[in-house]
Amino acid sequence: MKIKYLGTAAAEGIPALFCECDNCKKARALGGRNVRTRSQALIDDKLLIDFPADTYMHYLQYNFPLQKIHSCLITHSHSDHLYEEDLEMRIDGFAHLTDKTPMVFYSDTDGYNRIKAVIDKYKMTAVEVRQIELNKPFKVEDYTVTAIRAAHGASSSPVVYIIEKDGKTLFYSNDTSEYPEESWAYLKTLNKPLDMISLDCTEAMGKCTYVGHLTFDRCVALREELKRVGVADDKTRFVLTHFSHNGVDVTYDKFSKIAGEKTFLTAYDGLEVEF
Numbered sequence: 001m002k003i004k005y006l007g008t009a010a011a012e013g014i015p016a017l018f019c020e021c022d023n024c025k026k027a028r029a030l031g032g033r034n035v036r037t038r039s040q041a042l043i044d045d046k047l048l049i050d051f052p053a054d055t056y057m058h059y060l061q062y063n064f065p066l067q068k069i070h071s072c073l074i075t076h077s078h079s080d081h082l083y084e085e086d087l088e089m090r091i092d093g094f095a096h097l098t099d100k101t102p103m104v105f106y107s108d109t110d111g112y113n114r115i116k117a118v119i120d121k122y123k124m125t126a127v128e129v130r131q132i133e134l135n136k137p138f139k140v141e142d143y144t145v146t147a148i149r150a151a152h153g154a155s156s157s158p159v160v161y162i163i164e165k166d167g168k169t170l171f172y173s174n175d176t177s178e179y180p181e182e183s184w185a186y187l188k189t190l191n192k193p194l195d196m197i198s199l200d201c202t203e204a205m206g207k208c209t210y211v212g213h214l215t216f217d218r219c220v221a222l223r224e225e226l227k228r229v230g231v232a233d234d235k236t237r238f239v240l241t242h243f244s245h246n247g248v249d250v251t252y253d254k255f256s257k258i259a260g261e262k263t264f265l266t267a268y269d270g271l272e273v274e275f
């Protein structure tokens, strides 16, 4: 399985829209991996995770065949993960598609309702949406996918995904802090160490304790807990993503060294990990 991180920032991007803070100035001056767009990932060039406004920019920058991608998992309905207005661009005439296979979106309730509203408004056939059920594996393309509840703004119906194929398993877990009890209960049933776990590190070296995102210290503790319940071991690759300009020591150049000392890989826009 191969994951490509198309975007690795929180909602504002780094540098953030309209922002004049020091982290944004630094990121702009340093450029390269220090610049981050809104979160999105692509598995094996065929399974998208999330559909932010930056989808268009990712499509230009990485030149992947968006026309040929027919499956997209939505983590939750915040606009840095779901910008459903752009689905209108798949209407016949706005897009001239040779392959009329619909693009199918999988989402929990709020994202489902938002996508359904666009489909209904334009009577679209080029987009479909399916309501996911939590803690219940389902098939998407050649993958077995399970959504579990995330600890994040409840009105956005947040989930994180366990994605399996050919004996390899990825846990894509951002926009969540430490999981709610029902999700820990599901994770414990997996009974095997996963190959790769991608965690939220929104606040980097910050000290925040709020529900919804994580800091580096909390990622370190979460890794221990995931090992303790048997979902990870020393071979599991841990990658950190979804960074905010409000984080501390958040520039890639600085943070990736700190995280690397504890064997975490720091994601950047364009990073590919194969396992």
Ligand SMILES: [Zn+2]
Residues within 6 Å of the ligand: 009, 010, 011, 039, 078, 080, 081, 175, 242
């Ligand atoms: Zn987010």
Ligand SMILES: [Zn+2]
Residues within 6 Å of the ligand: 015, 016, 019, 020, 021, 022, 023, 024, 025, 245, 246
């Ligand atoms: Zn800023």
Ligand SMILES: [Zn+2]
Residues within 6 Å of the ligand: 076, 078, 152, 156, 175
């Ligand atoms: Zn969010």
